Amino acid sequence: MKNIASRTAMALLLAGLLLFGLLTFFIRYFIFSDDWFSHSHSSDGLSVERVLDRGGKVLYAPKSDQTYSKNAAVRRATVHLVGDTKGYIDPLMLRQYLPELAGFDKINGTYGMQSGTGVVELTVESSIQTVALQALGSRKGTVGVYNYRTGEILCAVTSPTFDPCDPPVVEDGDSRWDGLYLHRFFSAAYTPGSIFKLVTTAAALETIPDILDQHFTCTGSIKVNGEVIRCQGGKAHGEQTVKEALANSCNCAFAQIAQEVGPSVLQRKAEQIGVTQSLFVDGYRTRAGSFDLTGADKNRVAWAGIGQDVDLVNPCQYMTYMGAIASGGRAALPYLVRRVSSNGEERYRAEPQRSQIMITRDAAEVLTEFMHNNVVRMYAPVNFSDVKVCAKSGTAEVAGSNPTSTFAGFLDSEKYPLAFVVVVEEGGSGAASPVAAAVLRACINVMYAESK
Ligand SMILES: [Zn+2]
Numbered sequence: 001m002k003n004i005a006s007r008t009a010m011a012l013l014l015a016g017l018l019l020f021g022l023l024t025f026f027i028r029y030f031i032f033s034d035d036w037f038s039h040s041h042s043s044d045g046l047s048v049e050r051v052l053d054r055g056g057k058v059l060y061a062p063k064s065d066q067t068y069s070k071n072a073a074v075r076r077a078t079v080h081l082v083g084d085t086k087g088y089i090d091p092l093m094l095r096q097y098l099p100e101l102a103g104f105d106k107i108n109g110t111y112g113m114q115s116g117t118g119v120v121e122l123t124v125e126s127s128i129q130t131v132a133l134q135a136l137g138s139r140k141g142t143v144g145v146y147n148y149r150t151g152e153i154l155c156a157v158t159s160p161t162f163d164p165c166d167p168p169v170v171e172d173g174d175s176r177w178d179g180l181y182l183h184r185f186f187s188a189a190y191t192p193g194s195i196f197k198l199v200t201t202a203a204a205l206e207t208i209p210d211i212l213d214q215h216f217t218c219t220g221s222i223k224v225n226g227e228v229i230r231c232q233g234g235k236a237h238g239e240q241t242v243k244e245a246l247a248n249s250c251n252c253a254f255a256q257i258a259q260e261v262g263p264s265v266l267q268r269k270a271e272q273i274g275v276t277q278s279l280f281v282d283g284y285r286t287r288a289g290s291f292d293l294t295g296a297d298k299n300r301v302a303w304a305g306i307g308q309d310v311d312l313v314n315p316c317q318y319m320t321y322m323g324a325i326a327s328g329g330r331a332a333l334p335y336l337v338r339r340v341s342s343n344g345e346e347r348y349r350a351e352p353q354r355s356q357i358m359i360t361r362d363a364a365e366v367l368t369e370f371m372h373n374n375v376v377r378m379y380a381p382v383n384f385s386d387v388k389v390c391a392k393s394g395t396a397e398v399a400g401s402n403p404t405s406t407f408a409g410f411l412d413s414e415k416y417p418l419a420f421v422v423v424v425e426e427g428g429s430g431a432a433s434p435v436a437a438a439v440l441r442a443c444i445n446v447m448y449a450e451s452k
Helices: 002-040 072-082 092-096 126-136 193-207 242-248 251-261 263-272 298-306 315-326 361-378 432-451
Strands: 048-052 058-060 118-122 141-147 153-159 216-218 221-224 227-230 238-240 337-342 345-349 389-398 401-411 418-424
Touching (some): 058 072, 126 141, 126 153, 126 432, 193 251, 193 263, 193 361, 193 401, 216 242, 216 251, 227 251, 242 251, 242 361, 315 401, 361 389, 401 432, 418 432
Parallel strands (some): 048 118
Antiparallel strands (some): 048 058, 118 337, 141 418, 389 401
16 A cells, blocks of 8 residues: 555656646746747748838848849848848847747747748938948947837848948958947947937936026136046137037036936936946847946046946947937837838737836927037037928047047927937047938938828
């Protein structure tokens, strides 16, 4: 009897273990199967037939004789999104949708899985991509533009780039090709320079009740904690309101404003707009920036408020903050893939999602007027007569080379709700705004044509 009882117990134990194992498998299967699927196939091996831009032009068709666009400029402007056949660039965006592309289904498995039947429709427009790349010229950098109402990215360009039909031979240490296989818009983080004054200004508007009545004096330089902070060219801006200080991009005034805001509020504001977080954009996890004023002295707080400290910002994330100012607090989150279909059947369609609240509505309204004032007074290239542009430029000092030029903002427009960011590495002061002007014009033309 004892023998039978122990055998029964053993059988029950084994049955229990089997049941537990099966349950664990099914739970994990339902949670992770899309991931397993995505990682078990290379993107060009199976299911992508075509990748189209927002106008329906073919950017990538691995199963056809013509793998890429016939236009070399389009190939160079989009290779980082669709990947190259040599595998230097991981097409994260396509990988994200491999289950949908192949018609993968949790219940039925890979039903209807045929070679080359998946179609991916992007939100970017190849003609805008090429305008952006041309405007950057041979300089390194990135350009991003998106619709802050819907989240559609119209332009996401990175430079340097290459033609996938004629890839360069890259020698180790050749600085011309630094970061060649990286999409800077998603995967880089930069010293923001004075575009960060838009974060300091937001913090001041939200927390200092009489900030609009205050005046800040600039004599060209200011001593903070024994160290001198200068305005560009040592120019003395005199007495200014915060609005004038922003238009002048006055370092001396912003050193004072940053002290008044204080490190903990500035830190909280940077975190609230997501500087230190990543965004997920169709397979891309944006590089988190950094902002840490723990234990910072007054001098560091001043430099952080000016945008020249150790803080780093990701371009895509900062563009989203521009969208949030334009939208009165929360922006649509950016995305690249509009639709995925397999065997002619729709498997995925993007739906707009909104960011967390980045700025109060009141502060956003005031900042919008400040940023438009910047454009009218300072940025001739984007001072369009027909659309209200709001922006801020920045120049980030880089040891031993020409400074990086940044430019960020948005169109305050019902018809053209676009937010943008431009970075021109080693471009020198003022290099980014003409690039923005060319790209915004191209975006407006495309959206105008689409509305007809
Ligand atoms: Zn000044």
